[in-house]
Amino acid sequence: MAADLATAWHGLPHAFGKPGLCGKLRQRPEDFQVSEQLSxxxxxxxxxxxxxxxxxxxxxxxxxxxxxxxxxxxxxxxxxxxxxxxxxxxxxxxxxxxxxxxxxxxxxxxxxxxxxxxxxxxxxxxGALRANRFRIRLTELQGPREVLHRRLVRIARRGVPNYFGAQRFGIDGGNLAGAERLFRGQRVSDRPLRGLYLSAARALLFNQVLAQRVRRNCWDQALPGDLMTFSGSRSIFPADDTTACDPRIMALDLHPTGPLPGIPGMQPEAAARELEERVLQGHAPMLQVLLDYRLRAERRALRLPVAELGWFEEDGALALSFSLPPGAFATAVIREIIDIV
Missing domain, CATH: 3.30.2350.20 (TruD, catalytic domain)
Structure with a gap:
């Protein structure tokens, strides 16, 4: 199967519908600032x-x-x-x-x-970070402003889909092109480079599973058989009959997870497993390569809480500030606010 950046990132569905605003990101380095907070x-x-x-x-x-x-x-x-x-x-x-x-x-x-x-x-x-603190300026905004505040409030309350950002896939999808070479049986002797290619492949598969849950509007809810995780934790545990009503889901502290495929570990069951298998069944060559390189399967939260979200408009630009956990992508937040042009 051909893996391209459009499949991995650009064509992914939005949690709250396609944004009505468009604008530009990173016209200057100062428009995108991030500060690491050690753990x-x-x-x-x-x-x-x-x-x-x-x-x-x-x-x-x-x-x-x-x-x-x-x-x-x-x-x-x-x-x-x-x-x-x-x-x-x-x-x-x-x-x-x-x-x-x-x-x-x-x-x-x-x-x-x-x-x-x-x-x-x-x-x-x-990964020895508690969070990354972002200060981002989106410029040359075009489109109606009426729903912007409402959309930002929804993001603060519900979070956003925890997609892997385009950075994971390399410039113009170069890491995915490298992964394609692995799928065709070509050897890549540079171990760090090979790791980037395999990581991009797993990110693509995760994004596809998450995209299907966004389409079904269950990316931030527990399905029967889901594997769950807490914010800031690497522990994974199965949902039970009470999980769907657990108030910690609404509080953005408890999240369903999606697959980073490899050698199987703990597996989801019931509806969650059925959904994942249906999405992944068309990616058999990719899954086999991950097994051949003996990557162990992992899980990643499907939902990304956006902590300390603040915003204001000035001179036709939107200034944002927020914190994300390590491993999360600010672009997954921005794509829910505006359409980058």
């Missing part, structure tokens, strides 16, 4: 140097490579909690394993600014 408080001592860096025009990997050269350590000694876009202003944490050393950091190149440094006893690992 822990640095201890102030230990073998690992933690650096909070504000960057613009740099991708995360390039900053990590510069730090390894500047501090004279191997690239694998530099870690980060999350990947952030080059075309944005981002405040991001990096960790450097420097036992017994607190070197002076050379002057940072243009586009990088050191905000603070401290020490910690443990390695900074990918």
């Amino acid at each position: 822990f408080t640095p201890s102030g001592d230990g073998e690992h140097l933690l650096l909070q860096i504000r960057k613009s025009g740099w991708n995360t990997g390039d900053v990590a490579s510069w730090l390894s050269r500047a501090l004279g350590v191997k690239r694998r000694s530099v870690t980060f909690a999350g990947r952030k876009d080059r075309h944005a202003v981002t405040e991001q944490w990096f960790g450097v394993h420097l036992p017994g050393r607190w070197p002076d950091l050379p002057e940072l190149p243009p586009g990088l600014e050191l905000l603070q440094s401290t020490r910690h006893g443990r390695k900074l690992r990918l």
Whole structure:
């Protein structure tokens, strides 16, 4: 099956109908700002140097490579909690394993600014974030404003579908093109690159299952047989006869999940399983490759709560602020508000 960006992202249904407004995103890096919130408080001592860096025009990997050269350590000694876009202003944490050393950091190149440094006893690992805080400006808005406030209130109350954003699929869907090569039996020796391709394939499958639940208006409700998860938790448990009426669903604390396919683990049952199998049955070659590379199946929440959502209009633009959990995509929120042109 051909996997393309239109299938993976652009053609996905909206939870609250297609937005009546259109506009532009990221005309300047300052229009898209994000700040990482760590899931822990640095201890102030230990073998690992933690650096909070504000960057613009740099991708995360390039900053990590510069730090390894500047501090004279191997690239694998530099870690980060999350990947952030080059075309944005981002405040991001990096960790450097420097036992017994607190070197002076050379002057940072243009586009990088050191905000603070401290020490910690443990390695900074990918995903070690409590949240990402976004400040986004949408410009050149066109269309009726009457329903904008109502739509934003609905998003604050119900959240949005937790789609993987277009970034996961690469520039012009390049990661999906790479996944297609794997499906055709071609070998990709670069392990990190192969991981990106397999991750894109799983994201496409998840988005397709979620899209079907959006069409059926059950993306934020528990179906019989669903596997559930709590906000901020990785634990998965089966729904029971009382789950559909659990007030924690309405409170945006308890969510149904969808599949990140691989070697099977806990499986949904009843209506939830039937829906997932119907969507995935047309993707047999993709599923087989995920099994061949021995990826273990995981689950991901179908709903994305949008915390601390605030907004105001100025000079024909819409300024937004909100927080999302790690692994979520701000574009999944924005696409429910306006149609990006």
